[in-house]
Amino acid sequence: MVDERTDLYLAGSWVTAATRERLPVHDPNSEELIATVPGGTAADVDRAVAAARAAFDGWADTAPQTRAACLRRLHTALTARTEEITHTVVREVGTPLRIAARVQVGLPLTVLAGYVELAAQPPRPETVGNSLVLREPAGVVGAITPWNYPLHQMMAKLAPALAAGCPVVLKPSELTPLVAYLLFEAIDEAGFPPGVVNLVTGTGPEAGAALAAHPDVDVVSFTGSTAVGRHICHLAADRIARVTLELGGKSANVILPDADLPTAVRVGVGNALLNSGQTCTAWSRMLVHRDRYAEAVDEAARVADGYRTGDPFDPRTRLGPLISATQRDRVRRHVERGLADGGRLVAGGPDAPLPERGWFVAPTVIADVDPDAHLAQEEVFGPVLAILPVDDDEHAVAVANNSRYGLAGAVWSADEERAVRVARRIRTGMVDINGGAFNPLAPFGGYKQSGLGREFGTYGLDEFLQTKAIQR
Numbered sequence: 001m002v003d004e005r006t007d008l009y010l011a012g013s014w015v016t017a018a019t020r021e022r023l024p025v026h027d028p029n030s031e032e033l034i035a036t037v038p039g040g041t042a043a044d045v046d047r048a049v050a051a052a053r054a055a056f057d058g059w060a061d062t063a064p065q066t067r068a069a070c071l072r073r074l075h076t077a078l079t080a081r082t083e084e085i086t087h088t089v090v091r092e093v094g095t096p097l098r099i100a101a102r103v104q105v106g107l108p109l110t111v112l113a114g115y116v117e118l119a120a121q122p123p124r125p126e127t128v129g130n131s132l133v134l135r136e137p138a139g140v141v142g143a144i145t146p147w148n149y150p151l152h153q154m155m156a157k158l159a160p161a162l163a164a165g166c167p168v169v170l171k172p173s174e175l176t177p178l179v180a181y182l183l184f185e186a187i188d189e190a191g192f193p194p195g196v197v198n199l200v201t202g203t204g205p206e207a208g209a210a211l212a213a214h215p216d217v218d219v220v221s222f223t224g225s226t227a228v229g230r231h232i233c234h235l236a237a238d239r240i241a242r243v244t245l246e247l248g249g250k251s252a253n254v255i256l257p258d259a260d261l262p263t264a265v266r267v268g269v270g271n272a273l274l275n276s277g278q279t280c281t282a283w284s285r286m287l288v289h290r291d292r293y294a295e296a297v298d299e300a301a302r303v304a305d306g307y308r309t310g311d312p313f314d315p316r317t318r319l320g321p322l323i324s325a326t327q328r329d330r331v332r333r334h335v336e337r338g339l340a341d342g343g344r345l346v347a348g349g350p351d352a353p354l355p356e357r358g359w360f361v362a363p364t365v366i367a368d369v370d371p372d373a374h375l376a377q378e379e380v381f382g383p384v385l386a387i388l389p390v391d392d393d394e395h396a397v398a399v400a401n402n403s404r405y406g407l408a409g410a411v412w413s414a415d416e417e418r419a420v421r422v423a424r425r426i427r428t429g430m431v432d433i434n435g436g437a438f439n440p441l442a443p444f445g446g447y448k449q450s451g452l453g454r455e456f457g458t459y460g461l462d463e464f465l466q467t468k469a470i471q472r
Helices: 042-061 064-080 082-093 097-120 150-164 178-190 204-213 226-237 261-277 290-305 325-340 393-400 416-425 457-462
Strands: 007-010 013-016 022-026 033-038 126-128 131-137 141-144 168-171 197-199 219-223 242-246 252-255 285-289 344-347 364-367 384-390 409-412 465-471
Touching: 007 042, 007 178, 033 178, 042 131, 042 168, 042 197, 042 204, 064 082, 064 097, 064 150, 064 178, 082 097, 082 150, 082 178, 097 150, 097 261, 097 457, 141 150, 141 204, 150 168, 150 178, 150 219, 150 457, 168 204, 178 197, 204 219, 204 226, 219 226, 226 242, 252 261, 252 393, 261 285, 261 290, 261 384, 261 409, 285 290, 285 393, 290 344, 290 364, 290 384, 325 364, 325 384, 384 393, 393 416, 409 416
Parallel strands: 141 168, 141 219, 168 197, 219 242, 252 285, 252 409, 285 384, 364 384
Antiparallel strands: 007 013, 007 197, 022 033, 126 131, 131 465, 344 364
């Protein structure tokens, strides 16, 4: 049965979209049509932004405890929908069930809980000489989110913006809009004032571009590809709007010769294959000292070969499908290019057996990749790991930094001080030492073409605040 959505959420109510166009939503495992949603237009965006603008003064002046209470009610409403959201993510994205429950749903709930606390404790005014320095809501926020972690990426923008006192217009990915509808059902239940949170579904070129270019949007927060992020910057530049971008990555997993190699390789392969490799922070390059390179290649192949590919609702499945046929074909071309450029296939590849239906790519490991080769430079966004040999710590840093991206990475060593020295020299926004756990209170974001600004914790809150000095 196809779920036919016809409404948008504007000014605190579900309203009929201005367009009759419907966008299809497919299950990437079965390839079947599962839903249609409105293809929102610039007119729909205008209505949403007008509602947010009308709500700005009231929400900005709302007491911090009241804003925190709204977010707390949202957390309660979402928690009650955990199972439904999890199953929706599995159908929309193809993430295996257990991973979807923990990462796709559990993590954004943790992020939201953190912003409940931060909303209740806003930044305090500072006195600097004869100046009173204040932090004030930045204005109306246009949030444009991707398909790979739909609820998580929506929460990374909505929660801090709302905690800061900013109304939001959200444009989710047209590939995964159903989770957004569940989120807005919870928002409606939580009782936010009309216009504080608004939903417009539609394509990036239509609704996304209209939102990014809208003269009444003060902050544009975008997560997606670097190419689209560049376009978002141009759209916002004419009015000097603030832009925050969380973009692509080509992160290096540096395994030093004294590391616990089986653990480093196992965790590294798992990171590269998480969500079928559709993760901006994926450690898609594994850098290993030549003394242990052959051992690492064999271990990576063994681990990747152990990943069962198939139905994401099957508890035995560890690797689900890619989001679309287009994405599958794109990833396959990257693999073919990597082999044509001299890479050595050690796991998966074009001829690996796959399910008859679904947009799958086998977990693939390619060794002997040149640091300047296409596969070492381009973000694949699929279950493909490149392994590169390095001579020493200095060489590892140079290879890790040989990228236009700078989002994440990892260093493994028995000597933690050595690992930290290497990590400090890698030009990325985040580095994990020996498998350090993800911290939702730490700043998330990148250097170079991986983006502008930071998400999560107080660092994410700062992106939605303006600084004012009052001299006395």
